[in-house]
Amino acid sequence: MKKVMSWVYLLVLLATSSGVKAACDAVGSFTINPGSITVQRDMAVGQPITDWLYSNSGVAYQNCNYDAQLQYNIENGVKSYNGRSSGLSYNGETVFDTALPGVGFVLQSRAQKGSQGWTGWNGLSAGKTQVPVLFTTHNKGDRISFSDQMRIRLIKTGNIKTGALSGNIGYFYAGIKQTSSWSPEKVVSFSGGQITSVACSVTTNPVNVPLGEHNKREFSGAGTGTGWQTFNIGLNCDQNARINVRIDATADSDAGVPGIIKLDSDPANASSVGVQLWYRNENSPVQFGQDRYYWTSPTGGNEIIQLQARYYQTKQGITAGKANATATFTLTYK
Template sequence: MMILFHILHLAIRKNMKYFLLLLTGLSCWIQQAQAYTCTLQTSMTTISTANITIARSTPIGTEIGNTSTAITPIYSCTNSDPKLTEQIFGVKAIGTYVMNVGDKRIYSTPIKGIGYAVEGYTYNCQTDVWSGWVGGGTNVDGNANNRGLCSIAGILPRQPITGMINIAYYKTNEVTGSGTVSPGVVAAFILRNNGSWQKESDVSVSSLTVTTIPCEVNQTVISVAMGDVEKKEFKGIGTWPDDSNTKKFDIPLTCNPDAKVNVQIDGDIQNANQGIINLTASNNNATGVGIQLLFNNTPLKLGAPFSTGTTTINGLYNIPLQARYYQTGNTVTAGEANATATFTITYN
């Protein structure tokens, strides 16, 4: 019994010694891992963007808006033996990649034909300002969404580590939509210590409203030749010459599909409900007549928008109008009979 007890006691002592050695090794490892520290000073930055309006003819790849963070302290690091052997600071784009514009990767928004790119700046490298777009190159770890800005063997010399992110918006499709982009994270500041990524500092953009102007006016000045009309063609107030004297003309537009197009005609109005405008004053003016404007053979109401329909294709859209002389007075006298009006195009 005595011998057995002695052997058991020895085994316990050996196990205790081995356990203490493990503790000692763990203590040394913890001390080494904590030789440097990096604290995330700014976990989230939110920026706002001015609303964007896009013309239909804007080329694909055109920058249509941008917004930036302020210069912001992101990380604060300290270093002691054993020191960091490598530190890399950069930025990251967050989203769904759709195309490249030059050296920039473009990421989609929920609105058709609208995307964004991410650019980073840092003031913590050894000299001057370092900047770059997320474009697939200089990505540190093979992730095309990352962009390294500053890399050093050791710790970045200027602390805290500060940075700025620029978000630029681009047209990515021939036809663009309209709507509101909800707030969301689009980018982040990133830091890599000895090959290990640290917690990211996110950048969020507040809601953004995008408006696409779906049509363009192809001809801003439209001349309508009314021709000569005999006085005898007028039969009294509210009459007009033979329909052969009614002149057709178009307001030509180029539009995206599904645009609801409205027109408003303004001028020197004689009777808004009947679509009649007064003649332009001159030394040799005709009297007793005005010019009546019509849409689909019906007098159009002046000074108020009216619907011309909805476009169905991507291309030419003509608004068909008509003009004719209209008797407004008891007596018609001969003379010049010119008039001018302006038109305004709006969309729903």
């Protein structure tokens, strides 16, 4: 009989022991919805696509019971299990993958114990996948609560595929590191968001502009020119594509004004003459080697870059001859 009673007593002890809990109740729901975002196709890899995007804030952990471990601080922080295939960092912080090709993010978190003030924002330094945000002591009988909030910034990591943002971003966590007494993690996920990559295609390439034959008597001195020859560069654009133009050419140093192309090298060339390039829509000279915002296509479809060209006398003493010139047009959509 004593043997049976001893066995029952052991079971009671085991049952009592297994009921001791060292954890917090994980509560609340946390999401981020970036909304609809248009990205220019030629944006450089590593550049931010958005400003900071915020999750809702609220209690993530409550009724934290660590009475048996008063000698240790409770830790509350943030982590991410997402991949890091781009190998990029942004401002010294890890860039994680989203499920959408070409789009990654950096994340930061802040925390609040009970009704105390919020901490500052803490990010995951390059190569790190988690960071503690708040440490706190606790007394026996305390039932601490933690509120959390996350923010992310989307980063271009490669060629972007138009599509929806989905999946998990990161997790809040709480517990005691020294004893591995962790509460359940609270996930932060995308609740929406659409990325659209936009650009244009050139429909007229190359562009040949015949300036015709002219008599020297059409010029009356340095700074004068022939009649303008208008021409366009045709584009087909996605809606909201931001068209930026860069024109590169060898400037004629004798002209003393911007937008004059030096004639192509040829022993049969005319002298004291260059080719002047001009933006028709703004009535201004082309500045060689400079990116210039031109237009945002409001509805998409066909667009044109409006230009004009003419022969321009750069100095006294024109001699007759060939007068060909070359410029390179580069279009970006940033």
